[in-house]
Amino acid sequence: MSAPKGDPRTDFREAGSHLSLALEPAISMGIWIIGGVLLDQWLNTTPWFILGGLCVGLVSMFVLLARGVRKSETRARKRPPQI
Numbered sequence: 001m002s003a004p005k006g007d008p009r010t011d012f013r014e015a016g017s018h019l020s021l022a023l024e025p026a027i028s029m030g031i032w033i034i035g036g037v038l039l040d041q042w043l044n045t046t047p048w049f050i051l052g053g054l055c056v057g058l059v060s061m062f063v064l065l066a067r068g069v070r071k072s073e074t075r076a077r078k079r080p081p082q083i
Helices: 008-043 048-078
Strands: none
Touching: 008 048
């Protein structure tokens, strides 16, 4: 049985999926850039690993965004139309 329209549980569930869609790419990008900074400091190769981390972070960010949008579209198609 689905929750009625305006039910806080449904609203929080939808907000959580949107928050996830916003945070996952940002966190992924940050991890790759911070990893690049740390490797550059350790190996004294500035800015090569930062740039590499930026490139890998951008790719992972777009992959995560595409996956999240696809999941959101699938969920929207399965949901019954609201009147």
